[in-house]
Each structure stands twice: as C-alpha cells, then as structure tokens.
Amino acid sequence: MAFNKRVKIKTILDESPIGSEVTLMGWVRTKRSNKNVSFIALNDGSTITNYQIVADPNVISEDILKNCATGACLKVTGKVVESMGAGQASELNASSIEILGKADPEKYPLQPKKHSLEFLREIAHLRMRTNTFGAVFRVRHALAFAVHKYFNDKGFFYIHTPIITASDAEGAGETFKVTTLDLKNPPLNEEGAVDYSEDFFERETNLTVSGQLEGELAALALSEIYTFGPTFRAENSNTARHLAEFWMIEPEMAFYDAEDNQDLAEDFLKYVIQYALDHCAEDLKFLDQRVAEEEKGKPQDQRSELGLLDKLKFVVENDFERLTYTEAINILRNSKPNKKKKFAYLIDEWGADLQSEHERYLVEKHFKKPVILTDYPKEIKSFYMRQNEDGKTVAAMDILFPGIGEIVGGSQREERLDVLTQRMEEMNIPQDEMWWYLDTRRFGTTPHAGFGLGFERMVLFVTGMSNIRDVIAFPRTPGNAEF
Numbered sequence: 199m200a201f202n203k204r205v206k207i208k209t210i211l212d213e214s215p216i217g218s219e220v221t222l223m224g225w226v227r228t229k230r231s232n233k234n235v236s237f238i239a240l241n242d243g244s245t246i247t248n249y250q251i252v253a254d255p256n257v258i259s260e261d262i263l264k265n266c267a268t269g270a271c272l273k274v275t276g277k278v279v280e281s282m283g284a285g286q287a288s289e290l291n292a293s294s295i296e297i298l299g300k301a302d303p304e305k306y307p308l309q310p311k312k313h314s315l316e317f318l319r320e321i322a323h324l325r326m327r328t329n330t331f332g333a334v335f336r337v338r339h340a341l342a343f344a345v346h347k348y349f350n351d352k353g354f355f356y357i358h359t360p361i362i363t364a365s366d367a368e369g370a371g372e373t374f375k376v377t378t379l380d381l382k383n384p385p386l387n388e389e390g391a392v393d394y395s396e397d398f399f400e401r402e403t404n405l406t407v408s409g410q411l412e413g414e415l416a417a418l419a420l421s422e423i424y425t426f427g428p429t430f431r432a433e434n435s436n437t438a439r440h441l442a443e444f445w446m447i448e449p450e451m452a453f454y455d456a457e458d459n460q461d462l463a464e465d466f467l468k469y470v471i472q473y474a475l476d477h478c479a480e481d482l483k484f485l486d487q488r489v490a491e492e493e494k495g496k497p498q499d500q501r502s503e504l505g506l507l508d509k510l511k512f513v514v515e516n517d518f519e520r521l522t523y524t525e526a527i528n529i530l531r532n533s534k535p536n537k538k539k540k541f542a543y544l545i546d547e548w549g550a551d552l553q554s555e556h557e558r559y560l561v562e563k564h565f566k567k568p569v570i571l572t573d574y575p576k577e578i579k580s581f582y583m584r585q586n587e588d589g590k591t592v593a594a595m596d597i598l599f600p601g602i603g604e605i606v607g608g609s610q611r612e613e614r615l616d617v618l619t620q621r622m623e624e625m626n627i628p629q630d631e632m633w634w635y636l637d638t639r640r641f642g643t644t645p646h647a648g649f650g651l652g653f654e655r656m657v658l659f660v661t662g663m664s665n666i667r668d669v670i671a672f673p674r675t676p677g678n679a680e681f
Contacts (some may be wrong), residue, residue: 208244210278221275222249222290223298225327228310228378229266232427236263238292240272241328246333248283250289262295269301269327300549313499315668322681330488332480334669337474338657344473345426348466349582354422354449357407361428365399365632372433374442379600405430410648411446411582411635414611416609417450417646418638424449426653431607435574438665439554439603441654443674451609456584456593456610459647460520462676463597465607467568467651468514475510482507482660487661503566504602506662509600516570518597524548526571528565530556551578557603558595571599581621582611583609584645596648602659609652 205220205236206289208521224242229626231237236255266272276292283289307321308328318325325331346356362376365572369605378398381387387393416423425448433440438579450460474482486506493501504512529544530536530552543553552571573591576583583592597606612618618639629636657669667673672681 202640204273204417206244207240207242207249208245210249210288211247211286212292213243216288217280217309219275219286219293220276220278220290221273222251224249225274225491226266226268226272226301231263237265238266238272238274240274240287241327241332243332244483246329246336247286250283250286251276251295252289252293253292258292258295262297265300266295267301267303267306269303269306269308270297270302271299272296273298314627315665319667319673326671328391329422329484331668333478333484334661334663335671336481337478337485337661340474340477341470341504341657341660342426342653344470345424348469349424354424355416355420356412357409357420357423357425359406359416359425359427361406362399362403363406363412364399364403365411371430373407374430374432376403376405379456388660407431407447407555408446410450410650413448413450413648414582414646415634415638417452418642418644420451422449423451436676437579439655441666441670441673441675444666444670445653447651447653448609448648450646452644452646454610455645456572456595456647459608459610459649460572460595461607462516462649463595463649464570467597467606467656470656471510471660472514475507475514481613485662492664499566501629504600509662510660514566514598516567519565520570520572521678522573523552523571523575524573524593526552526556526560526569528652529560532562533559535559549575554603557598558600558634561598561600563602571596571598572607576621579609581625581627582618584596584610584612584614585617585621593647597636603661604656606649606651608647610645610647614646615637615642615643 202457203221204223205522207222210220222240224240224244227239227241229236229238236253236527238251238253241248255263267282273294273296275294276290279291281287281289285674308324313328318328318331349356379392379396385396394400408429409427413423413425425446427445428443429446430443431440443625451463481537489506502509506623526548527545527548535541536545541553541555545556561567572595574594575584575590576592578593579592585592593610595608596604599605599615612621615636619629619636654666654669658666661669663669668676
C-alpha cells in the first residue's frame with residue numbers, strides 16, 4: 199500500500215528536502231482560499247507545527263477542495279518547494295489530494311478558535327488534535343521514556359507489580375473493590391456478611407493504590423528495581439490535583455538509607471526535566487507562551503515570578519533545600535500568613551499534617567526553590583517507614599515543588615522485624631495477611647529505601663497545566679468514566 203510511503207511533517211521540517219516528491223497524511227487545521235489558490239494547514243501530530251499545502255484549483259478538483267474542511271483527514275502528494283511566505287522554509291505544492299475521512303464543518307466541534315479547557319474535557323476523544331493537548335501528550339511521552347531510560351541506564355530492573363491485590367499499601371481504605379459476585383444477590387456467610395470465599399480470588403480484593411510493597415520484595419532480591427504502572431484511589435475528591443486512576447513511578451533500592459534515597463530522587467527529577475527541555479523544545483516553548491497568557495489574567499499577587507521554561511531550568515540548576523519537618527514547622531508557625539491567620543489550616547503545634555498551602559509557602563515564598571522535607575512525626579506516616587532513634591519521627595521524605603506542593607513521597611523502609619510488627623500492632627494492621635511482607639524481614643533483611651512519584655503531577659509541573667485532568671488522556675474522576 200502507498201501508506202508506508204508516508205513522510206511525517208516533523209521529518210519534512212527537520213530535513214526540508216526541497217524538490218522531493220512526498221506524500222503527507224494528516225488532519226486539516228484551517229483552509230483559506232482565493233480565486234487562484236487554496237492554502238491548507240495540515241497537522242499529523244508528529245509536531246506542533248502545521249505544514250502548508252498549496253492547492254491549485256486547476257490541478258485539484260473543486261469537489262476535493264470543498265471537502266478539505268477543518269477536521270478532515272487528507273492524503274496529499276506533491277513537491278516540496280521553498281515557501282514564499284514567512285513562518286516556514288518550505289511548503290508542499292499538491293499534485294493530488296485524497297480525502298481519507300470527511301468532517302462536516304457544521305458539526306465538527308473543534309473549530310479554528312479558542313476553546314476552554316472545560317469544553318475540551320467534554321470532547322476528550324478529539325482534544326488531542328488541538329495545539330495545547332498535542333503538546334501535552336508529546337511531552338508526556340518524552341517524560342515516560344526518560345523515566346525508563348534513567349533507571350535502565352542506572353542498572354535498575356523494571357518490575358510489573360499486580361494491579362489486583364488483597365492489600366491496601368497505604369492503609370487508607372479508599373480502594374476500588376474487584377469482584378465477580380452478583381451484586382444484587384451476593385452469597386452471605388453465617389454472620390450475614392458477604393462470603394468472599396465464593397468470589398473469583400476466594401478472598402476480598404481491590405485495585406492497587408501502590409506497587410510499593412511488592413516492589414520491596416523484588417528489591418530484596420534484585421537490589422534496585424522500579425515500577426511504573428496505573429494505580430487507583432477511590433477518594434471522592436474533585437480538586438485539580440486528584441484522579442481516581444493515575445500512574446505511579448516507584449523505585450525501591452536495597453542497601454540505601456534515607457540520604458541515599460533523597461540523593462537519587464533529586465537526581466532523577468532533574469534528569470527527567472532536563473530530558474524534556476532537551477527533546478521537547480518546540481512544545482515547551484508553546485506551553486510557556488500559553489502559561490504567560492494565563493498568568494496575565496491572574497491578580498498580581500498570584501502570578502508566578504518565573505515563566506514555565508525559567509521554572510524548569512531553575513529546578514534543574516539549583517540544589518534542593520533540605521530540612522526536617524520540625525524546622526519546617528518552626529518556619530511556618532512564625533510565618534506572616536500564619537500569624538495573620540491567612541492560612542486555611544493554622545499551624546499551632548508540632549505534629550500537624552502539612553497541607554498544600556504550607557508546602558507551597560515553603561517552596562514559593564520562603565526558600566524559593568524545591569524543598570526536601572524529612573523526619574516527619576510517625577503518627578502521620580505509614581507503618582512501613584523506619585523509626586528514628588528519637589522514637590517520635592520516621593525517616594520519611596517529601597519533595598515539594600513550586601505550584602504543585604508534594605511531588606514525591608518516600609522513606610527508608612523499616613527493616614527491623616520487631617519494630618515493624620510493633621508498629622503494625624499499634625496501627626491495627628493484620629500481620630497474618632502480611633506474612634509474605636514480614637518474611638523479607640525474617641530472611642536476610644537489610645536497610646532499604648524507596649519513593650513514589652505521581653507521574654501526572656510531574657507532567658503537570660513540566661507542561662504548566664493547572665488541572666491534572668488535562669495531563670492524562672482520559673481522566674477518571676468522581677462521576678466521570680467517559681471515553
């Protein structure tokens with residue numbers, strides 16, 4: 199078929215093969231015509247840049263040109279020539295145009311005008327054809343590739359942890375149940391509760407909220423591993439920061455302590471952001487301009503001091519500020535917003551769980567750089583985090599980014615069996631269900647650590663988008679499982 203002779207627009211722009219006969223395929227963004235010629239802006243998704251097709255009505259029939267409307271899909275063959283107009287070095291003189299798919303201009307929802315992000319979420323099946331979402335998803339791809347490249351080049355092994363699990367790693371209970379039972383008439387046991395022994399897995403199961411616990415098992419055999427997969431949380435939250443289905447990157451490393459963990463996380467974040475800067479320059483330039491336009495509509499005191507590109511370079515070029523939770527609490531307690539009661543959650547005493555407003559104050563106002571917070575109170579952290587010698591704190595860390603708040607959470611894991619089982623008792627976590635996890639502490643235990651990065655939060659930061667629903671192709675949120 200002739201389809202395998204197709205040339206991508208990105209290739210034409212990169213190589214500018216003047217005089218060559220090529221075949222392009224893509225979707226019409228705009229068309230403008232006069233008596234002598236039609237100019238068609240074609241985009242095939244390989245780049246944010248549209249490519250100009252010049253169609254002579256003496257060569258291309260009126261019937262064909264009439265159907266080259268916005269949204270239509272075309273196969274265009276012609277000669278690459280130097281462009282007479284400004285904007286690009288070359289254009290295509292069409293010798294033939296085939297309509298691969300029509301689009302009725304009266305009904306096609308994406309017209310050459312500015313659409314709101316809210317509207318585009320309602321037509322998520324088409325929104326990737328816009329400049330904004332084309333850019334976002336090309337950047338998302340580059341970031342995902344960079345994640346795998348970083349860990350592969352460091353000798354980590356990629357582990358696929360289960361999506362269906364019988365454990366709730368976070369202990370929060372906000373999980374989606376997995377069952378094949380008849381929900382209208384489930385089997386009941388003698389106590390009148392649902393009898394899960396008759397279910398597919400013969401026990402209660404759910405979609406995973408984290409691959410961490412299984413990742414630890416792999417690290418205690420292969421030394422350094424990472425997971426990168428979908429995770430699910432049934433949290434009834436409609437904020438711009440939460441999804442019910444999202445992707446997590448979770449490295450786990452044997453023979454790492456808390457400081458090693460922080461060093462790896464900082465290096466990893468900088469690498470991934472630099473990769474995007476190096477490989478997505480065109481898309482990031484467009485997104486930078488988009489953010490600048492968006493900032494103009496905000497009150498002066500809410501505007502960011504740095505543009506998107508400047509912010510990304512700033513993170514890559516500066517050491518992250520490291521401080522303990524206790525030091526952070528003292529800074530926050532004595533801060534202007536706290537003293538003037540501007541925080542929605544006032545900081546009165548040690549032990550408070552930090553909110554996004556506190557995290558962003560530390561990053562954006564106080565230090566003006568990314569922050570690594572360490573040594574949190576054990577009461578507000580998970581059972582698997584290693585207890586410090588003070589008996590009050592754990593070797594946890596959160597990395598805080600401007601505009602986002604927490605982007606990474608991690609810890610040195612508790613490798614001591616007696617301390618871990620005591621903590622599980624305190625938190626009412628059934629040890630008999632976690633026998634496999636405890637076995638790694640019984641047989642050849644060692645200090646180890648790891649962290650989790652919510653991939654969408656990283657994409658949100660790098661693209662400058664303000665709502666997490668706009669950095670995943672088909673967002674899953676309360677009341678929304680369309681597409």
